[in-house]
Amino acid sequence: MESFKVVRPEHLNHYGYLFGGFLLKWVDEISWIAASRDYPGCRFVTVAMDNVEFHCSARQGMVLRFDASESRRGTTSVAYRVTVFSDDLDTGAETQIFSTCVTFVRLDASGEKMPLPAPSTPEVL
Numbered sequence: 323m324e325s326f327k328v329v330r331p332e333h334l335n336h337y338g339y340l341f342g343g344f345l346l347k348w349v350d351e352i353s354w355i356a357a358s359r360d361y362p363g364c365r366f367v368t369v370a371m372d373n374v375e376f377h378c379s380a381r382q383g384m385v386l387r388f389d390a391s392e393s394r395r396g397t398t399s400v401a402y403r404v405t406v407f408s409d410d411l412d413t414g415a416e417t418q419i420f421s422t423c424v425t426f427v428r429l430d431a432s433g434e435k436m437p438l439p440a441p442s443t444p445e446v447l
């Protein structure tokens with residue numbers, strides 16, 4: 323799943339760069355939306371986000387592209403690889419600024435973990 327955000331003034335830290343907490347919030351939200359769309363009817367909570375490293379800053383006005391796709395499916399959990407790129411709108415060039423893997427666990431209505439639905443079997447033609 324692809325999603326976009328614009329870095330606005332309210333997203334900056336006191337040095338003038340994107341506050342990392344906003345990036346993590348967007349990564350969490352967008353991968354949660356991707357999981358919830360891929361598994362309709364499942365209630366997911368985030369159990370882990372690995373490899374949080376900020377090597378490139380993002381500045382006001384940048385357009386960020388988020389690419390979230392399933393990377394691992396377990397019994398009660400599913401992981402999404404999220405890669406974030408900053409777009410240069412003048413040249414169209416992209417730079418990868420962040421990547422991590424977010425793991426979600428499926429919960430039932432009482433908050434207990436429960437198995438993911440069985441993968442849909444391919445239709446026999």
Ligand SMILES: CCCCCCCCCCCCCCCC(=O)SCCNC(=O)CCNC(=O)[C@H](O)C(C)(C)COP(=O)(O)OP(=O)(O)OC[C@H]1O[C@@H](n2cnc3c(N)ncnc32)[C@H](O)[C@@H]1OP(=O)(O)O
Nearest residue numbers: 350351354366367368369370395396397398399425427435
């Ligand atoms: C005004 C503004 C309002 C804004 C409004 C916004 C609305 C927004 C929209 C949505 C925005 C985003 C939505 C995000 C979703 C949350 O924000 S959820 C909130 C944060 N998360 C939580 O509160 C979860 C707290 N944790 C728990 O309750 C328990 O740990 C859990 C999740 C039930 C798991 O239970 P557990 O006994 O710890 O788990 P355990 O049996 O060890 O493992 C279960 C599975 O997780 C896997 N797992 C466990 N730990 C790890 C790990 N470290 N790494 C990888 N896998 C792991 C296990 O391998 C296992 O997988 P399977 O083999 O079954 O596939």
